[in-house]
Amino acid sequence: MKQLVLPIKDSNILHEVQDTLLNNFKYGRRNYTIFQVGKATLLRVSDVLALRRNDIFNDDGTIRKNAYIRDKKTGKQNTLYLKPVQNSLIAYSQWLKDNSIDSEWLFPSIKNPSRHISEKQFYKIMAKTGDLLGINYLGTHTMRKTGAYRVYIQTNYNIGLVMELLNHSSEAMTLKYLGLDQVSRERMLDQVNFD
Structure with a gap:
């Protein structure tokens, strides 16, 4: 049975x-930063984990304004x-330095820094987080869905922007992806003044 992964709305x-x-x-700073990057960029986990340091950082260690990648999927x-x-x-870069972790990958495997952390390993981290908090809908797609949901809500329901950021081709696909079920739709409709 496929696990239901939803955005974190609260x-x-x-x-x-x-x-x-x-x-x-143990490697919380890395795990946290993976989640933050996924949430802020709306990338799929495979694309987040495949980022290289030189995609994100300039030669002098500063952070680029933009990174340019090709979506795997x-x-x-x-x-x-x-x-x-x-x-x-910035905090993550300092953590890498403090822990003498040197790799071409932005999110290296700690056991084998010549490779990036695997999707399976990050899934285990998200599942463990869900277990610790009693949340049953966390997975590797949580960060992407959460970022999309936050963009949608905080841009006054700009579905076009969210579709573009997710590289979706239909509004229906994006609305489903956002987890906008009947309860969510009703909550939004309650905010509308029909008088």
Whole structure:
């Protein structure tokens, strides 16, 4: 049976997930930063984990304004705006230095730094986080879905922007991806003044 992965819609739960990723694992700073980058860029986990340091950092160690990648699944070019995740990346860069972790990968495997962390390993981290918090809908796609949901809500329901950021071709696909079920639709409709 396929696991149901949903966006984290409640900010308090989001903060608990982020805090758990950061503080309940030996390599928490890496795990937290993976989540933050995925949430801010709306990339699929495979694309987040495949980022290289030189995609994100300039030669002098500063963070690029944009990263340019090709999505693995779609093959489409993708421009990532990095400013929303800049502080997390600065802290992460310092953590890598402090722990003498040297790799071409932005998110290296700790056991084998010549490779990046695997999707399977990151899934285990997300599942463990869900177990610790009693949340049954966390997975590797949580960060992408959460970022998409937050963009949607905080841009006054700009579905076109969310579709573009996700590289989706239909509004229906994006709405389903956002987890906008009947309860969510009713909650939004309750905010509309029909008088």
